[in-house]
Amino acid sequence: MLTFRLAFRNLFRHKTRLVLNLFLLVGAFSAIVLFKGFKQYVIETMQTSKIETQYGHIDIAKKKFFNNAAVDQVIEKMVDDPKDLIDKLKQLPEVNIASSRLNFYGLVNTEDQSIPARFVGFDPQVEVNMQKHLYFSDGATFQDSKTIVVGAGLAKLLKVKAGNDVTVVSPTLDGGINAMDLHVQGVFNTGFTDIDNTTIFLPLVDAQKILDTDRVDQILIHLKQNEDSAEVIPKIEKLMTNPELEVKPWTDLDLMFLQVQNFYNFQTFVIEFILLALLVLSVSNTTNMTIFERLGEIGTLRALGDYETDIQKLFLIESVFLGILAVVIGIPVAYALAQIISSFNIPLAMPFTSLPIPLKMTPLLGAYIEAAVICFLSIVVASIWPARKGSHVSVVTALRAKI
Amino acid sequence: MTTTLLELQNVSKNYGTADDVGSWAVRDVSLTISNKEFTAFAGSSGSGKTTLLNLIGGLDRPTSGHVKLDGTSLEELSSRKLADLRRQKMGFIFQTFNLLPVLSGLENVEYPLLRMGLGAKEIKERSTEAMARVGLTAVMNSRPNQMSGGQRQRVAIARAMVHKPSLILADEPTANLDKKTAADIIGLMKELNRESGVTFVFSTHDPMIMEAATRVLQVSDGQIISDQKRI
Numbered sequence: 001m002l003t004f005r006l007a008f009r010n011l012f013r014h015k016t017r018l019v020l021n022l023f024l025l026v027g028a029f030s031a032i033v034l035f036k037g038f039k040q041y042v043i044e045t046m047q048t049s050k051i052e053t054q055y056g057h058i059d060i061a062k063k064k065f066f067n068n069a070a071v072d073q074v075i076e077k078m079v080d081d082p083k084d085l086i087d088k089l090k091q092l093p094e095v096n097i098a099s100s101r102l103n104f105y106g107l108v109n110t111e112d113q114s115i116p117a118r119f120v121g122f123d124p125q126v127e128v129n130m131q132k133h134l135y136f137s138d139g140a141t142f143q144d145s146k147t148i149v150v151g152a153g154l155a156k157l158l159k160v161k162a163g164n165d166v167t168v169v170s171p172t173l174d175g176g177i178n179a180m181d182l183h184v185q186g187v188f189n190t191g192f193t194d195i196d197n198t199t200i201f202l203p204l205v206d207a208q209k210i211l212d213t214d215r216v217d218q219i220l221i222h223l224k225q226n227e228d229s230a231e232v233i234p235k236i237e238k239l240m241t242n243p244e245l246e247v248k249p250w251t252d253l254d255l256m257f258l259q260v261q262n263f264y265n266f267q268t269f270v271i272e273f274i275l276l277a278l279l280v281l282s283v284s285n286t287t288n289m290t291i292f293e294r295l296g297e298i299g300t301l302r303a304l305g306d307y308e309t310d311i312q313k314l315f316l317i318e319s320v321f322l323g324i325l326a327v328v329i330g331i332p333v334a335y336a337l338a339q340i341i342s343s344f345n346i347p348l349a350m351p352f353t354s355l356p357i358p359l360k361m362t363p364l365l366g367a368y369i370e371a372a373v374i375c376f377l378s379i380v381v382a383s384i385w386p387a388r389k390g391s392h393v394s395v396v397t398a399l400r401a402k403i
Numbered sequence: 404m405t406t407t408l409l410e411l412q413n414v415s416k417n418y419g420t421a422d423d424v425g426s427w428a429v430r431d432v433s434l435t436i437s438n439k440e441f442t443a444f445a446g447s448s449g450s451g452k453t454t455l456l457n458l459i460g461g462l463d464r465p466t467s468g469h470v471k472l473d474g475t476s477l478e479e480l481s482s483r484k485l486a487d488l489r490r491q492k493m494g495f496i497f498q499t500f501n502l503l504p505v506l507s508g509l510e511n512v513e514y515p516l517l518r519m520g521l522g523a524k525e526i527k528e529r530s531t532e533a534m535a536r537v538g539l540t541a542v543m544n545s546r547p548n549q550m551s552g553g554q555r556q557r558v559a560i561a562r563a564m565v566h567k568p569s570l571i572l573a574d575e576p577t578a579n580l581d582k583k584t585a586a587d588i589i590g591l592m593k594e595l596n597r598e599s600g601v602t603f604v605f606s607t608h609d610p611m612i613m614e615a616a617t618r619v620l621q622v623s624d625g626q627i628i629s630d631q632k633r634i
Contacts, residue, residue: 002510002517009505300501303462304515304562305490307483395462403501 003310007317010294011325017286022326024282025375028275029330030337032371035271037338037361039264042350045357046191047226050257052133053190055250056097056220057229058236060085062244065103065217066253074104075173078215079245088239089221094228099126100216102207106170108200110158117154118198119168121207121216129222134201135355138162139186145203147185153197153354155187162186168200172212180210191355194256260352272374279378283319287383291315291390298390299398308391315387316380323376330375331368338363408569408602409436409459414468416454416625428454430625431468436604436618438569441596443605445613446622452606453574455622459604460493460572461485472570490518494563494601496573500555502547508558509534509543515566533561537591553584557591564595573605577612589615 065077082100089098102121107114131141139162169179189196229249236247298311338361347356411434419426429451444452457463458470461477470477502511512530534543537557547555563571577585593615596603605612613619621629
């Protein structure tokens with residue numbers, strides 16, 4: 001107990017040094033919490049946008065749909081009579097929404113030009129949330145049938161804006177050619193250039209009219225909880241009677257999102273590694289100074305019968321106390337900084353997205369734990385070598401130094 | 404009855420190369436010290452008296468020769484065994500007191516008892532008793548920087564004797580004290596020597612200690628040049 005008391009009081013012997021160490025440690029602690037919180041916010045924002053506008057949480061379709069079958073194989077992707085399956089899916093307690101979509105490629109004609117585009121027919125009455133995640137730079141969301149919303153990049157190429165009319169031309173499922181005049185209701189951004197430069201959303205009924213079919217090629221399931229996917233998929237598989245259909249979580253369908261996640265994870269790892277190295281260097285430097293100044297104390301303790309390992313333990317306990325102090329101060333500081341920074345809503349241009357993302361931090365318990373582990377680890381690693389060196393100094397040499 | 408507590412046989416200590424005559428701090432010293440002695444190594448600065456004290460305390464190892472405490476050869480002991488021996492059988496008093504500044508007087512005295520496997524209650528009792536013995540009950544919870552030089556040296560004495568050692572080594576214990584305080588401290592050590600029978604070995608050039616000592620060994624150039632015993 002006296003060793004702990006000695007170690008604790010020794011912490012406060014050099015107040016300037018303690019403040020400097022704490023400044024470094026709390027700074028690193030906060031940096032980790034803020035960076036991880038922001039990374040989480042970016043990933044969650046992108047994930048929500050992907051789920052709401054493109055995939056849902058879980059998708060049901062034929063294998064050829066998932067394999068991006070060629071245009072001339074469109075008919076082979078079609079799902080007959082999805083209503084029965086959708087009704088059953090809605091009965092599952094984890095399911096929030098189940099709806100169907102029809103995807104196809106066609107030409108968009110304006111007075112001046114004709115550009116190929118990807119069309120997504122969906123049910124605006126069911127996928128209400130989806131429209132909230134299309135950020136309209138011009139016009140507004142769907143009013144009725146025969147209206148479309150156009151991705152911002154595509155709209156720029158077509159030189160169209162809300163209020164214009166376009167003609168969509170596409171092959172029907174039986175090989176004919178169909179055309180339909182549609183009204184541009186709005187121009188949207190999802191933040192993902194691959195969607196914004198190529199895609200037009202239109203009501204499912206119009207998509208079916210253009211392809212001259214009453215079938216669909218994709219069933220989207222939105223869950224109440226993001227985490228339920230793995231648990232729900234086996235239940236969904238039990239409900240399916242058509243052996244040609246497959247169930248996939250959305251994460252299996254978007255390789256780019258996985259790459260983005262991996263990129264941010266790697267970036268976080270590099271930043272944490274650099275912080276760890278900086279902390280080890282600076283803390284070991286101050287510990288070295290402390291030990292050099294306390295040689296007289298080390299000599300006295302050795303003369304009183306302490307082992308070298310007792311001296312090492314004393315310095316390690318001091319480091320652990322420093323770590324505890326840094327974490328105790330770091331938690332409220334990091335939390336307050338996250339709240340303050342988030343409140344400013346500062347827009348940041350980020351890689352992989354065409355829309356600026358506000359600088360906000362998602363509170364993550366894991367980030368606090370990781371920051372605490374990194375702080376402790378760096379302090380302990382930084383103390384081991386100087387403590388060892390100090391304890392090995394001969395007693396006589398150590399006793400020559402003043403206390 | 405007196406028995407031999409300490410024995411030095413042809414002890415030498417060289418801090419440089421063996422041929423370098425100037426770096427011999429102790430040369431071929433042989434002597435015995437019995438229990439209950441109050442012995443002083445006297446001599447000028449650099450004469451080798453502190454080195455002798457360090458060799459006797461196992462804080463340093465001789466280049467040649469043997470140091471035996473209670474029949475145990477110190478040079479045969481590992482660093483850990485030497486630490487055990489110091490903890491059990493020796494107490495140290497330093498010229499600059501060497502108290503731990505962040506601990507109170509009482510806590511400083513408790514420290515040597517920590518690794519002796521005693522219970523918290525016994526540690527407290529023995530330390531309080533030691534502090535009372537040196538007359539510091541009133542300031543035992545004060546930190547060293549709140550004490551006078553004499554009080555600090557009294558704490559150091561309490562710390563040196565609290566674990567009931569057979570030998571206390573004191574390196575210039577009065578060098579940083581005024582004359583009156585020094586006389587009080589010498590009187591206290593003498594009293595402890597008489598009452599508890601603990602052997603004191605000093606390194607000093609303080610005439611008051613030499614006067615109080617039962618034996619004075621004059622050291623010059625690392626050798627004992629005279630050995631005066633008083634009854």
